[in-house]
Amino acid sequence: MLPLNDTEPNRYSYFPIVTVLLILVNCFVYLLELTLGRDDFWPFIMKYGVTPTLILGVEGGGALSNVTAMFLHGGLLHLLGNMLALWVFGRRVEDACGPWRFVSFYLFAGTIAHVFYILVQHDSPIPGIGASGAIFGLMGAYMLLYPGGRIRTLVFVSIVPTWPRIRAIWVVLYFFVLQVIPAIRILSGAEDYSVNHWAHLGGFFTAIFILLFLRPEAYARYFSDTAV
Amino acid sequence: MQSNELLRRGVEAARVGRRTEAREILLRIVDEEPRNEMAWVWLTGLVDGLEDKIIACENVLTINPGNEKVKAYLVMLLQQKATIEESAHVIDVQKLAMPAGGQFDAGPRLSRDPLWEAERLEHEGKFEEAKRAYEILAAKAKSSSQFDHIYRQIVRLEGLQQEKIRFVAPALSIRRMTFTWSLLYLSLLFVQVGLNPFAHFSFLWIGLPVVGLGSFLLALSEVRTRHVIWEKIFLEEGSGSHFARTVLMVAGWVFVILPFALMILNSLARLQHFQIPPEPFFR
Numbered sequence: 436m437l438p439l440n441d442t443e444p445n446r447y448s449y450f451p452i453v454t455v456l457l458i459l460v461n462c463f464v465y466l467l468e469l470t471l472g473r474d475d476f477w478p479f480i481m482k483y484g485v486t487p488t489l490i491l492g493v494e495g496g497g498a499l500s501n502v503t504a505m506f507l508h509g510g511l512l513h514l515l516g517n518m519l520a521l522w523v524f525g526r527r528v529e530d531a532c533g534p535w536r537f538v539s540f541y542l543f544a545g546t547i548a549h550v551f552y553i554l555v556q557h558d559s560p561i562p563g564i565g566a567s568g569a570i571f572g573l574m575g576a577y578m579l580l581y582p583g584g585r586i587r588t589l590v591f592v593s594i595v596p597t598w599p600r601i602r603a604i605w606v607v608l609y610f611f612v613l614q615v616i617p618a619i620r621i622l623s624g625a626e627d628y629s630v631n632h633w634a635h636l637g638g639f640f641t642a643i644f645i646l647l648f649l650r651p652e653a654y655a656r657y658f659s660d661t662a663v
Numbered sequence: 664m665q666s667n668e669l670l671r672r673g674v675e676a677a678r679v680g681r682r683t684e685a686r687e688i689l690l691r692i693v694d695e696e697p698r699n700e701m702a703w704v705w706l707t708g709l710v711d712g713l714e715d716k717i718i719a720c721e722n723v724l725t726i727n728p729g730n731e732k733v734k735a736y737l738v739m740l741l742q743q744k745a746t747i748e749e750s751a752h753v754i755d756v757q758k759l760a761m762p763a764g765g766q767f768d769a770g771p772r773l774s775r776d777p778l779w780e781a782e783r784l785e786h787e788g789k790f791e792e793a794k795r796a797y798e799i800l801a802a803k804a805k806s807s808s809q810f811d812h813i814y815r816q817i818v819r820l821e822g823l824q825q826e827k828i829r830f831v832a833p834a835l836s837i838r839r840m841t842f843t844w845s846l847l848y849l850s851l852l853f854v855q856v857g858l859n860p861f862a863h864f865s866f867l868w869i870g871l872p873v874v875g876l877g878s879f880l881l882a883l884s885e886v887r888t889r890h891v892i893w894e895k896i897f898l899e900e901g902s903g904s905h906f907a908r909t910v911l912m913v914a915g916w917v918f919v920i921l922p923f924a925l926m927i928l929n930s931l932a933r934l935q936h937f938q939i940p941p942e943p944f945f946r
Contacts, residue, residue: 477942481940482934482937485854490854490858491858491859492857493856493857493863493933494933494937495933495937496930496931496933497855497856497857497929498851498852498855498926498927498929498930499926499927499930499931499934501851501854502851536840536843539843539844539846539847540843542847543846543847546847547850550854550858553854553858560940644846646839647839647840647842647843648840651786651833651836652823652828654831654836654839655829655830655831656826656828658829658831659826659827659828659829661826661827661828
């Protein structure tokens with residue numbers, strides 16, 4: 436299952452400027468990563484990624500690395516998957532928040548995602564990178580704000596591709612459930628660290644704070660039993 | 664420029680229908696010379712809101728209680744206001760025309776931007792009044808783009824009324840929005856101090872109330888409502904003028920950005936002394 440597009444229109448703004456800028460910055464940083472030599476890559480990731488042992492030891496970039504880690508990706512598929520999700524779920528969340536509060540929420544979700552990673556895998560010397568924690572925050576926020584919204588989703592029935600419009604709540608819950616079992620396995624030490632499932636769950640849980648970030652009209656709508 | 668010359672220009676502009684320009688000139692005159700009767704008389708017909716018209720009339724009658732034309736106009740305005748408020752109180756013309764003790768009432772300051780005034784009414788939950796204000800503005804729109812903008816606001820307000828959108832008190836919105844940047848700063852701060860604020864007390868904690876103050880100012884500049892800040896700092900009543908809001912917004916951004924900038928500088932200093940550990944073996 437791969438979400439392709441949110442088919443509903445914006446209500447408050449015409450263009451999701453921050454979502455588009457975030458996508459562009461992420462792509463630009465990835466291109467920058469590609470220019471690094473093999474020997475430079477590890478120091479670069481150590482400096483600008485989130486490493487639990489360094490954060491807890493108050494070493495390295497701290498808050499700055501926490502932010503830069505949200506713009507680093509380990510491969511093209513990692514980047515494309517995240518950017519597609521950012522476009523699908525970010526556009527209307529930005530619409531409901533306004534650009535500045537959207538930036539604030541995005542960074543907040545990414546930071547809390549890293550905090551979850553640090554708390555659960557506190558002895559890990561491996562730097563965490565990627566926008567997925569923040570994007571899971573957006574997915575959770577989207578589910579809260581637009582549970583009835585429909586997402587154009589690529590689904591393979593056997594080997595036949597279809598792209599139905601599926602209710603957002605089911606798409607988001609599907610991705611949430613995908614994280615839960617590996618996250619539990621990480622706790623028991625049975626799972627590889629290659630995907631940061633606890634960061635995803637951490638980002639997802641920050642969605643409950645989205646109500647603080649909404650623009651006044653969107654907030655009023657949320658409590659009026661009508662579409663945000 | 665002499666006030667007589669300004670007055671002549673203002674009156675001329677009003678006569679040929681350049682209302683906004685005329686209003687700006689006459690407001691300048693009464694700012695400098697609050698007891699200029701003629702300027703206030705012209706303003707009674709040039710300001711947009713009912714409240715503003717009433718204030719202008721009251722000011723004329725304070726300067727010259729014998730102005731019968733303005734007195735009659737004020738009676739009509741007060742009747743309109745009474746109808747709007749659907750209150751059945753009897754209008755005591757003499758009492759209302761003359762403020763208590765015969766003192767000159769210079770405030771509240773008149774709204775210079777009618778669009779702003781309409782938005783303020785909306786933010787105070789007075790949807791019907793706001794819609795009426797937008798409708799008046801649409802009729803006076805000077806360009807098609809301005810008309811389109813105002814028309815969109817009217818359609819949006821009608822939508823809000825039809826959908827029975829609940830009114831959320833501006834004070835709640837301000838409190839809620841004060842958390843936005845503060846939460847982000849707090850979360851980054853925890854990461855900066857190794858998730859243990861007691862073991863690594865940092866000067867950066869001082870930034871938290873500063874960011875909170877900045878967020879509050881940003882929220883206040885966005886949500887149009889009455890607040891003591893407008894009176895105490897900007898000497899204005901109501902929900903603040905465009906200028907006051909802009910000043911508050913700039914101050915808010917400064918208060919928000921400064922602690923974040925300090926945190927980034929602190930991070931950069933740490934990165935300079937950072938010894939990169941060797942690459943570990945992956946499982």
